[in-house]
Amino acid sequence: MQLVKHILKLAIPSIATFSSMTFTGLLVLMIVGKLGAAAIAVVGIVNIIMYNLWALFSGVQGAINYLVAQNYGQDDMRQGNQRMQIALLITAVQGIVLIAGSFFLPYGILWAMGSNESILDLGTPYLQVRMLALAFGMFNTVYFAFMRAVGDTKTPMTLSLINSGLVVILTYVLAYGEFGFPELGLQGAAWSMVIAEAATMLLCLLVHYRYMHEKYQTREWVPIERPQIRLVSFESMKLGIMEVSNSMGMLVFTACITHLGTTAIAANEIALNVLSFGFMPSNGFGAAATIGVGQEIGKGNRVEARRFGIVTVYLGLIFMALISIVFFLFALPLAKMYTTEEAVYTTAVSLIQLTAFVQLCTGANIIFGGGLRGIGDTTFLSRTAFATNWLFFIPCAVILTQVFDFGQTGAWTALCMSITLTAAINSLRYLKLDWSKLSVVTGKANAAPAAMHM
Numbered sequence: 001m002q003l004v005k006h007i008l009k010l011a012i013p014s015i016a017t018f019s020s021m022t023f024t025g026l027l028v029l030m031i032v033g034k035l036g037a038a039a040i041a042v043v044g045i046v047n048i049i050m051y052n053l054w055a056l057f058s059g060v061q062g063a064i065n066y067l068v069a070q071n072y073g074q075d076d077m078r079q080g081n082q083r084m085q086i087a088l089l090i091t092a093v094q095g096i097v098l099i100a101g102s103f104f105l106p107y108g109i110l111w112a113m114g115s116n117e118s119i120l121d122l123g124t125p126y127l128q129v130r131m132l133a134l135a136f137g138m139f140n141t142v143y144f145a146f147m148r149a150v151g152d153t154k155t156p157m158t159l160s161l162i163n164s165g166l167v168v169i170l171t172y173v174l175a176y177g178e179f180g181f182p183e184l185g186l187q188g189a190a191w192s193m194v195i196a197e198a199a200t201m202l203l204c205l206l207v208h209y210r211y212m213h214e215k216y217q218t219r220e221w222v223p224i225e226r227p228q229i230r231l232v233s234f235e236s237m238k239l240g241i242m243e244v245s246n247s248m249g250m251l252v253f254t255a256c257i258t259h260l261g262t263t264a265i266a267a268n269e270i271a272l273n274v275l276s277f278g279f280m281p282s283n284g285f286g287a288a289a290t291i292g293v294g295q296e297i298g299k300g301n302r303v304e305a306r307r308f309g310i311v312t313v314y315l316g317l318i319f320m321a322l323i324s325i326v327f328f329l330f331a332l333p334l335a336k337m338y339t340t341e342e343a344v345y346t347t348a349v350s351l352i353q354l355t356a357f358v359q360l361c362t363g364a365n366i367i368f369g370g371g372l373r374g375i376g377d378t379t380f381l382s383r384t385a386f387a388t389n390w391l392f393f394i395p396c397a398v399i400l401t402q403v404f405d406f407g408q409t410g411a412w413t414a415l416c417m418s419i420t421l422t423a424a425i426n427s428l429r430y431l432k433l434d435w436s437k438l439s440v441v442t443g444k445a446n447a448a449p450a451a452m453h454m
Contacts, residue, residue, distance in 0.1 A: 007288050007312050013153035015284030017144075017160040022276045024164040026337075028171050029273060032189055033339050035175070037266050039186050040339065042123040044269025048247075048254045049109055050130055055247035057094040057138055059240030060087045061145040063232055065287075066294045066373045068149035070440050073298020080149070082222035086232045087142050095135040102131035113251075114258050122186060129190035136197035143204035148291055150216065159203055166196035231441065238378040242385040249389035249397075249418065256401040256411050263343050264408055270338045271351035271412070278323050278355065282363045285316035286370030293374030302435045309371030309430060313364060320363035327356035351412050358416045365423035368430045376441040377429070384425050393418035 025047070032039045064087040071080035106127035110120050140163075144156040170192030177183025184191065213219045257268045289312045296305035327334070331352040335345035372381055393414055400410030 003311055007315055010153050010288035010291055011284045013157040014287040015281055017157045018283045019280040020160045020164040022280055024167050026273055027168045028189055029338055031171050031175060035186060037262050038118050038122060040269055041262050041265040042119055042126055044265055046123055046127050046130055048251055052247040052251050053134060055243035058243045059236035060090050061141040062239035063235035064142060065145035065149050066290050068146055069291050069294030070298040072150045073295035077216045078222055081218060082224060082228055083232055084146050086224060086229055091138050091142050095138060098131055098135045102128045113255055126186050126190050129194060133193035133197045136201050140200050140204055143208055148287060155207055159200055163196050163200040166199060167192050170195055235378055238382040241382040245385040245389040249393045252394045253397050253411055253415060256397050257408055260407060266344045267347035270335055270348040274334050274352050275355045278359050278362060281319035282316055282366035285312050286366040288312055289367050289370035290374040293371045297375055297438060298440055302438050306435045313367045316363045316367045317360055320359040324356045324359035328353055354412050358419050361420045361423040364427050365419060368426040371430055375438050380429060388418055388422050392421060
């Protein structure tokens with residue numbers, strides 16, 4: 001029972017954090033939806049692009065999350081701070097690249113996805129501003145990862161709720177010109193994210209360098225060692241490959257639907273937004289698995305680390321079963337929350353009901369994956385993501401939509417099969433590991449990372 005309480009203490013704030021992000025997306029989409037189907041379509045396409053851009057740079061926060069968790073378990077936060085310093089330097093370089101790319105990439109990206117002229121005209125400036133917001137957001141995710149690594153999941157939750165509130169309020173105010181502000185339409189939604197992410201970054205700086213300094217000496221500069229640079233960079237790269245593989249699968253998935261027209265795109269975005277709510281408990285318990293397993297490995301408690309992950313999966317699947325029932329029974333009301341256009345919400349209903357059947361697989365996939373990250377099994381995770389997306393999901397999506405012409409149903413069938421396959425692979429990996437041979441990831445030349453012992 002003590003373990004269950006500990007898992008819930010880590011997971012519930014993380015669920016709230018991820019849910020606030022998704023709920024924000026829902027509210028923004030509902031606010032923007034009043035601007036018409038074209039606006040919904042632009043938001044949907046750009047969200048997929050932003051997911052891919054985030055995935056490209058996301059490995060840093062994933063690496064720092066499990067590496068610092070192991071340092072915390074070892075009671076070696078000096079090395080944890082050194083790794084954090086390296087992560088922030090890498091993120092700064094990534095931010096510069098992203099801001100530079102925002103000046104000349106947006107139109108080409110949208111054009112390559114097969115967008116029509118109305119989406120190109122409306123989406124290009126919107127994507128440009130969203131890329132600027134992401135530059136701030138990447139720093140926030142790294143700071144959040146450090147906080148979670150030391151067991152503090154409540155502070156990221158609080159900051160995320162503040163961020164979400166700012167985004168929703170500013171989107172409404174700036175999109176429709178309320179309270180004397182200029183009416184910016186869809187651009188108002190984009191600039192609201194820039195302001196919110198920048199404000200959140202300032203709060204992260206305050207928390208990290210002021211309130212966490214007394215306990216973890218976060219303001220102290222730790223001389224950077226080359227082995228640690230290689231470790232953080234290499235682990236970031238592997239986790240980045242994993243996320244890029246997943247995001248590229250979703251990019252091709254979206255491209256397969258884009259040519260079906262604005263109604264299909266809008267329905268797809270609604271279904272994806274609803275599906276993302278199903279991911280939230282899994283993401284929360286997955287984060288708890290990474291933190292708990294990583295900390296126990298740092299302490300040298302291998303048996304307890306394995307048990308932590310399995311109990312976390314059991315708890316997560318209970319949540320996912322409830323969500324599956326809600327999705328299936330209330331698909332129509334959920335779809336109608338986003339739009340009043342009958343053609344759009346009717347199409348979205350069947351897609352939402354289809355996702356209800358894979359929620360348990362989604363939970364097993366993400367939570368077991370979180371446990372594998374906690375032990376540093378990043379090579380396996382990156383290879384699995386690459387194989388399941390490029391050798392299975394993408395070919396299936398293309399074949400079912402382009403060859404057999406099954407439209408959206410074909411694309412979503414491929415997505416559900418991919419989720420099920422990945423869940424089976426991650427589950428078997430976690431349960432079949434020889435946990436007695438696992439060790440902390442040190443980054444030293446004479447010490448192999450945990451994944452190398454398997």
